[in-house]
Amino acid sequence: MRLSNGEVLLHYPLDLHVLTQGWYYNNGSLHQATDWRTQNGTDYKRPVYAAEDGTVDQTQDWDGHTKTGMQSYGNMVRIKHAPYKSMTLQTRYAHLSSYCVKVGQKVKEGELIGFSGVTGNVFGAHLHFEVILNDRRTNPLTWLSDDFTLATGKEYTFQPGEHSVVVPDADKPAENTSQNKLQVITIGPVSQGDADAIYLLCKERGLTDAGLYKSAWA
């Protein structure tokens, strides 16, 4: 999304924000991208989301062989976003097991574009995520919030002058609005067992004593 100061805050492409390889690989060589954990037990197919509104401008189908060059990305999607300071801004999602968008298709930020996988030149399942500005790759972590952890458990070290996106106060969700609004939830009919369970939960949270729990049959 575009912030009020003109900067860009990208949406994380996965629901899990665990970085396995950064701008530099853990061995120190240049990666020019980020790798994100997708493994969940034996399952590695996680939904992959568009980082911002845009148009799919490239897709690739893996030929089933690991090679250098473009095929090393495996199944891949690239999205072109609105320009940033008159420069072309694109994001790339690689090693997908499958994707569900077509070139030319408009996507919304957070929209499902495919599923993570182990296609292309990989040693294990992960999502390879790039941010490309005027055909040059830039550190994706400088386009994301600081809401991530490292697989190593260490703190990420940015290059001098680089940092996570700082969200201006004006763009932060207002507090004391939706969170504090009272909602009414009407359920039922439910079994006596379910009703008892809900009553117990409400009692535990002090909602019955505070008069916030009402049952039609109480």
Ligand SMILES: [Zn+2]
């Ligand atoms: Zn990678």
